Amino acid sequence: MSNIVAIVGRPNVGKSTLYNRLTETRKAIVDDTSGVTRDRHYGVAEWIGKPFTVVDTGGYVAHSEDVFEAAIREQVLIAIEEATVILFMVDVTTGITDLDDSITDVLRRSKKPVLVVANKVDNNQLLNDTHIFHGLGLGEIFPISSMTGSGTGELLDEAVSHFNDLQEEESTLPKFSIVGRPNVGKSSLINALIGKERNIVTPIAGTTRDSIHIHYNQFGHEFMLIDTAGLRKKTKVKENLEFYSVMRTIKAIEEADVNILMIDAVDGIESQDINIFHLAEKNKKGIVILINKWDLIEKNQNTTKVFEETIRERLAPFNDVPIVFTSVIEKQRIFKAVEAAQAVYENKIKKIPTSKLNDIMLPIIENTPPPALKGKHIKIKYITQIQASSPMFAFFCNLPQYIKDPYKRFLENKLRENFDFTGVPIQIFFRQK
Ligand SMILES: Nc1nc2c(ncn2[C@@H]2O[C@H](COP(=O)(O)OP(=O)(O)OP(=O)(O)O)[C@@H](O)[C@H]2O)c(=O)[nH]1
Numbered sequence: 001m002s003n004i005v006a007i008v009g010r011p012n013v014g015k016s017t018l019y020n021r022l023t024e025t026r027k028a029i030v031d032d033t034s035g036v037t038r039d040r041h042y043g044v045a046e047w048i049g050k051p052f053t054v055v056d057t058g059g060y061v062a063h064s065e066d067v068f069e070a071a072i073r074e075q076v077l078i079a080i081e082e083a084t085v086i087l088f089m090v091d092v093t094t095g096i097t098d099l100d101d102s103i104t105d106v107l108r109r110s111k112k113p114v115l116v117v118a119n120k121v122d123n124n125q126l127l128n129d130t131h132i133f134h135g136l137g138l139g140e141i142f143p144i145s146s147m148t149g150s151g152t153g154e155l156l157d158e159a160v161s162h163f164n165d166l167q168e169e170e171s172t173l174p175k176f177s178i179v180g181r182p183n184v185g186k187s188s189l190i191n192a193l194i195g196k197e198r199n200i201v202t203p204i205a206g207t208t209r210d211s212i213h214i215h216y217n218q219f220g221h222e223f224m225l226i227d228t229a230g231l232r233k234k235t236k237v238k239e240n241l242e243f244y245s246v247m248r249t250i251k252a253i254e255e256a257d258v259n260i261l262m263i264d265a266v267d268g269i270e271s272q273d274i275n276i277f278h279l280a281e282k283n284k285k286g287i288v289i290l291i292n293k294w295d296l297i298e299k300n301q302n303t304t305k306v307f308e309e310t311i312r313e314r315l316a317p318f319n320d321v322p323i324v325f326t327s328v329i330e331k332q333r334i335f336k337a338v339e340a341a342q343a344v345y346e347n348k349i350k351k352i353p354t355s356k357l358n359d360i361m362l363p364i365i366e367n368t369p370p371p372a373l374k375g376k377h378i379k380i381k382y383i384t385q386i387q388a389s390s391p392m393f394a395f396f397c398n399l400p401q402y403i404k405d406p407y408k409r410f411l412e413n414k415l416r417e418n419f420d421f422t423g424v425p426i427q428i429f430f431r432q433k
């Protein structure tokens with residue numbers, strides 16, 4: 001079940017600062033090559049063991065006067081529709097502005113929980129000034145300082161209390177979603193798969209999510225296809241299209257077991273594609289990559305290979321994923337894509353028997369043990385796969401804290417070489433024994 005926390009508010013109140021704090025991407029943003037930063041509007045966060053997605057609505061709106069207020073109001077509407085909890089951020093150093101009033105106007109009609117966050121309360125003296133925001137008429141005020149982090153604990157306690165904790169209805173069928181930038185061919189692929197059988201579309205009632213689950217059962221394949229394409233609303237302001245598509249993407253990723261990520265062959269892989277990929281990876285979802293519109297590419301004998309290598313380079317370190325070159329329009333390799341998704345799903349739920357795991361991995365470890373640290377030898381004694389919705393392994397050893405990332409990557413590679421986890425993120429833990 002996806003829980004989305006959307007931060008809304010006028011420019012410069014500190015939305016991105018809070019976003020960075022919650023997702024801890026501050027460092028990543030600084031380190032990243034330019035171009036990635038711009039698209040970083042959503043990320044995964046966690047509070048008291050509850051994962052959620054944070055969406056920062058800032059920066060989507062072109063700072064041109066005429067579209068400005070309308071665009072922000074529309075963003076808030078989208079957030080109300082799509083998010084689980086809305087954080088309405090205001091700035092204690094400026095008090096209530098006209099734009100704050102205008103946003104409040106929209107929020108007042110929301111049935112979703114709205115938490116008023118008074119930001120930039122960097123000291124106790126400013127705390128008194130937050131009372132003014134009661135004038136918005138939206139209820140309790142949460143004073144925070146995004147910069148220092150003070151107050152964020154109380155805010156998050158309240159936010160997670162509104163989450164949907166209900167378990168999904170148990171369907172044993174694999175769930176696939178199709179994600180990608182606008183115009184890559186997502187709707188076309190869904191139509192190609194289900195064709196005129198649109199009447200098999202069965203919206204599942206009783207859940208808060210609003211995507212449609214299509215039961216696909218043809219040609220020996222049976223799965224649920226999660227369709228968010230139908231959710232597309234006409235946005236009046238074109239700057240909001242990207243924001244809307246981001247919200248859709250997050251839902252599609254979180255609700256599925258395997259994400260089919262479509263990339264436009266003509267444009268090649270872009271930073272936004274990579275962001276979607278990493279979001280799926282962080283959510284521990286299976287991933288299949290389709291390079292669509294392959295019909296538009298002029299090919300020589302090396303084209304596929306070069307294309308594939310470029311993509312794997314950009315995705316590294318996690319690039320053990322299937323890549324399928326499709327043309328939805330010419331119905332090329334669509335079923336290969338479905339088969340790839342099915343295979344990734346099998347890998348995701350695969351359980352390696354403990355004896356087999358140890359028979360194969362222990363000799364490898366014996367041959368290449370973790371490097372000794374401070375003269376201490378590290379001994380890995382045995383390995384088990386932990387019961388979880390995606391592959392997770394515990395390596396029991398004498399000094400877990402001494403094992404460094406390069407060795408962890410080495411183990412991950414060996415697991416991948418020996419057991420085939422193509423398309424699925426693997427988690428490795430070291431435990432004391
Ligand atoms: N004093 C103080 N300044 C803050 C705090 N949080 C953010 N700021 C500053 O406020 C300014 C705006 O912060 P951003 O996070 O970029 O604001 P935003 O709402 O995302 O702005 P847009 O991207 O334009 O929508 C920056 O100069 C921040 O350093 C805070 O808690 N205290």
Ligand SMILES: Nc1nc2c(ncn2[C@@H]2O[C@H](COP(=O)(O)OP(=O)(O)OP(=O)(O)O)[C@@H](O)[C@H]2O)c(=O)[nH]1
Pocket residue numbers: 180181182183184185186187188189229232245292293294295296326327328329330
């Ligand atoms: N040449 C070519 N065109 C394609 C292919 N797949 C889709 N298209 C075209 O690309 C355009 C966009 O396709 P859609 O299926 O609407 O894309 P989408 O990803 O659902 O777009 P959004 O709903 O805006 O996110 C349409 O004009 C399709 O006909 C393909 O394999 N080859």
